[in-house]
Amino acid sequence: MNIGIDLGGTKIQVGIEKEGKIIHKTKALLKEKDDLHSTLNQVKQFIEPLTHHKVDGIGIGVPSVVDVEKGIVYNVTNIPSWKKVGLKAILEEEFNLPVFVNNDVNCFTIGEHKFGMGKEYSCLVGMSIGTGLGSGIIIGNKLYAGTNCGAGEIGLLPYKDQNIEYYASGNFFSAFYQTTALDAYNQAEKGNQEALSQWKDFGYHFGAAVQAVMYTYDPQAIVIGGSVANAYPYFEATMKESFKDFIYPESIKKLKIHQTKNEDIALLGAAALVDLSLEHVKGIM
Template sequence: MNIGIDLGGTKIQVGIEHEGKIIHKTKALLKEKDNLQSTLDQVIKFIEPLTAYDVDGIGIGVPSVVDVKEGIVYNVTNIPSWTKVALKDILEKEFNLPVFVNNDVNCFAIGEYKFGMGRNYSNMVGMSIGTGLGSGIIIEGKLYAGVNCGAGEIGLIPYLEHNIEYYASGNFFSAEYQTTALDAFTAAKNGDKEALAQWNTFGKHFGAAVQVVMYTYDPQAIVIGGSVANAYPFFEEAMRATFSNYIYPESVKKLKIHLTKNADIALLGAAALVDLSIKHTSKVL
């Protein structure tokens, strides 16, 4: 059993992975994000009760680039006090357990590959759509994170007048329509024509993001997660329509696109970091 932690820009979730499921799960909003010690104390407080169980280690996913070997995180998204944090050392000294740190979307991809919709594929990409857009990459059964743990940041690629993330994440609705993805989703469910048109436009942009993944990594499958994925029925058709422009139509026919089905998949992936690292291999299984 391993402890998994999913640290987001607004909340923290912790739990223990046991036989492919998360037990003893707790979550809360992250407080006092301008104060490094306060946020670290909150993380430690959440982990502490779980160390009473027979766990082998701690895995944590964070929305940032990571020095995976040293466990140092840099410039964590939406946590201004976390510019450079030696998270591995801090938590290992606190709990006397091995600690492993990685990007949060990488953890999502690992979780899907090992426990979720990506189990049948050796080459897959997990795309997480929330306030931003990130990707985790599995190539030949191994996590590919890049030299600085920054591989998969397709949302930051320049696109139109901004970047892909501007148009293909929850940010699109606040930036272009002065609403939220959640409100647009609720309105679309109620048949609001304006909201449905907004999701159609979003789908075209997200289709462009998927094409970037296809041209770059040519995966067998893409698994889509994140809060905005709940609206998939409202943007899927527009997304798939963009594939008619893809230069390799046979690749489009072979590509499988799945939605995540497990709300705990990022926690499961974070917990799996322990086994990955203890075995001194980048293989997910």
């Protein structure tokens, strides 16, 4: 059993992975994000009760670029005080357990590959749509994170007058419709025609993001997660309609696109960092 932690820009979730499920799960909003000491203490307080169980290690996903080897996180999204934090060293000293740190969307993708919709694929991309757009990459059944843990930032590629993320994330609704993705989703659920039209527009832009993934990684499958993924039925059709311009039609026909089904998948992926990292260490000894 391993402890998994999903640290977002606004909240923290923790739990223990046992036989592919999360037990002893707790979550809360992050407090006093301008104070490094305060936020670190809050993280420690959430972890501490779980260390009383028989666990082998701690895995944590963070929305930032990560020095995976040293466990240092840089410029964490929406946590102003986390500019450069040696998270691995801090938590290992506190709990005397091995700690492994990675990007949060990488953890989501690992979770899907190991426990979720991506189990049957050796080449997989996880796309997390929230306020922004992030991706995790599995190639040959292994996470590909790049030299600086920055691979998969499809959302930052240039697109139209901005970048892909500007149009293919929750930001789209505030930028163009002065609303939120959540409100657009709630209105679409009620059959509101204006909201349904907004999601159709969104689908075309998200289709461009999927095409960027295909041109870059050509995966067998994509798993879509994040808060905006709940609205997938409302933008799936126009997303697929946008594929008519894809230069390799046979490749796009073979692509499988799944919507995540497990709300704990990022926690499961974070917990899996422990076993994956320890297996790697054994492999090079």
